[in-house]
Amino acid sequence: MQQVFTKAMARNIFLGGSVFFLALYVALSIDTWHRIPDRDHADKLTPAVLQGKYIFDSNNCIGCHTVNGEGAYFAPELGNVYKRRGPAFIKAWIQAQPTGIPGRRQMPNFHLTQTQLDDLVLYLQWLSNIDTNNWPPNIQG
């Protein structure tokens, strides 16, 4: 048994297998890269949307929320929040934070300007139109 399957053979499976699947992954990723712009409407990534995305990231929104299921599980999903709540509610909600209700989970006030709020909502709108293979199962996220 020891002689039938040697260490050199095991090493070759490791090296060969890794290289093969890495090459396959790179090929698939290149294909994915070309398909993503269609699936997420990358043509609609206007400067205002990108500004909104910068506000979103630099305030660490995924430190509590999720976007398409990724992030933290302390606060609601934001990938579809635009469809769930609509722009007016979202802006009013962000401005009304923190609620200060004892015991309730608190969201900080980020002191956003009206323009920043508009941009942020445009980004949330863009997020809500990504083709995510019908996820989440319903509007509650």
Added chain:
Amino acid sequence: MKYQSQKVAKPYFIGALTLFFGQIVFGLIAGFQYLDGSFLFPALPFDVVRMSHTNLLIVWLLMSFMGAAYYIVPEEAQTELYSPRLALITFWVFLTAAGLTILSYLFIPYAHLAALTGNAALPTMGRGYLEQPLPTKVGIVLVALSLLFNVTMTLIKGRKTTINWILVGSLWGLALLFLPAFYFPEDTVKASFAWWWVVHGWVEGDWELILGALLGFILIKMTGVDREIVEKWLYIIVAMTLISGIIGIGHHYYYTGAPSYWIWLGSIFSILEPIPFMLLIAFSFKMLMQRRREHPNKAAMLWALGTPIMAFLGAGVWGLMITLAPAQYYLHGTNFTAAHGHLAFFGAYVMISLSIISYAMPLLRGRLANSATAQRWEITGFWVMVLSMLVIALALTGAGIVTVILQRAADHPMSFMQVEGKARVFFWVREAAGLSFFAGLLIYLRSFFITGDYEYASEMKQALAR
């Protein structure tokens, strides 16, 4: 310990355990904020606490991997470390940078920190685990380069063993896989796709190789089993890791905007992902059976055997439950994922770190094994931490199932916050288990302060008396 320069591992291990302590404190605060949302608000909002918890985890694991490398590479290469001085300087740079980063999280609002550190010029912040400001990310690269230079030069001038090849190779992989942290596409779907290169690449790929190398080293040393046998096993294990894990990354791409073919690719390869963990269990127990010596460090042996079992449970079993596309449709982004995250990180990477620390620290302190009393404390700490983490994982699993029933798969789905209210009992259990984990950690840390050598004669007498 055969080479003087291996001593540089000691500050790394002590630093790692100090940061581990900090990580758990933040974990307890975050867990309590699930029960009382206004706890410590606005001083410490949840996102700050969570990011301190996860970033400390990553830093202390990296620190223990580095300590392990500085300990193992010279011994395997049968030569002194290329530059112990550089390793020591690197340690202080790393510890200072990590400390300053956590302090900046705690005292500077995130958006201000981003503005202060040039995030606008090269945006990298605001992604899970990669929240660090740009200077910290650059610092991580510099620390990694220093490590790579040092261990690679040591490898080159000394004996080349399979363990060293896999260990040094996977440290190179670790550094290379961090580079996508500097690449943050404006397209969120692409950004998520690329984020997994770092996160999946580390925890479901490269770090498993590090785990394998560390476990292989410990088992060779402790059981005296022939190196050839250990190394053949290692190659098979790491081969299965990458064969299943590289395309297995597809299980992160189902519902984040990537093309649908990942649903098939990810599901098929994810089924294979528990295999390397099963092999790790078989490997470590087979080595135990074939052992040629009784090593007095029972605590280290317990960690080394516990690691593959807990890694299999957390990464293998809990991982598999959420990686198949139809299940993930309902479980994605729930506390079920958090359960898997906790159990897998603990079972695989925390436990392998504590294994190598348990094996090496007595040697670094000039003895083959700690006194029986110290080992009893350590073993008690092992059980309390392991069992507490299992309860944490079960509680989070319960919370995740509540979300599935009331929100994801319900005819009349409740809102997120309503569901969180219904899952409250599970958050209580999680927090209680967290406190018990903390107690286990204190017991474990206590064992380091009980001095004295392992005494064969007195142990023998006691054993005979029983």
